[in-house]
Amino acid sequence: MSTAAVGSRCRGRFAPSPTGPLHFGSLVAALGSFADARSGAGEWLVRIEDLDRTREVPGAADGMLRTLEAFGLHWDGPVLYQRLRTDAYAAALERLVAQGLCYPCGCTRREIALRARPGLEGPIYPGTCRNGLPPGRAARSVRLRTTHASIRFADAILGPQTQDVAEVVGDFVLRRADGIHAYQLAVVVDDAEQGITNVVRGADLLASTPRQILLQRHLGLPKPVYAHLPLALGADGRKLSKSLAALPVDAARPLPALLAAWRFLGQEAPPEPCKDVASFWAWALPNWQRHLVPSQGLNVTVLI
Ligand code: GLU
16 A cells, blocks of 8 residues: 555656666656646656666766756756765665675676576576575675565556566565666665655566565555556567667757657647647646556657
């Protein structure tokens, strides 16, 4: 059950990784979370997920923020940068370690690939270091010890979901061999820190949600409401990839992409053409209807 208090103000967020320019797929996530929060007079925050500096494209974060502004996606409060939050992630990890929920792992990817069975997102860790590092091995990463149990939650768009994390994901990494805290840990710590009540994001993260709920339970953090949006698919039917810099949106001509993203989310078209971004949002926010958002992705080449 969600701990978002009834009657309290809803707070959404957009949490892009600065790996390239804002493309149509990320615009859909930004617009969906913005409209969902703001249509109920809620707040909307932005967090730059720049934990992995090796994947960051210099200038991408600033470019994304400028593009959001050009699209009228104005955020509340300061932008949170994950690269500045290492101490908070380390403290959360420490709490998990103190509860005996973690263990150091000395395995390389290659060793795991040789022994593991395939899971939902790559190999399921075969448990080699679960009961202690083998003699002579040094710790590389830190993993969460998972146990068989169904994590259930009601997605506000996709309906009831259930996953046994131990079964389909396994003991997952909380701190990587390169010392960087894993996305799953950072996102949970930061959603709580920012007081997020409603996480609205792309359906590519649906399978991650049970891991995040598991961590929230272990850390005693509130569970937001989750809503996963359909993915914008490329012409080949696959997810638009940021690394391919697929269809960066044109900040100089925001209206066509805004309307395309709005329609992509199943929303009714404005009755008359909007003259600018401000008039689009003045019409759009009172007309946002979450129940119209489709559960399946669409090939975006038909829309833009
Ligand atoms: N940083 C992630 C991404 O850009 C999104 C994380 C989230 O919304 O939870 O795909």
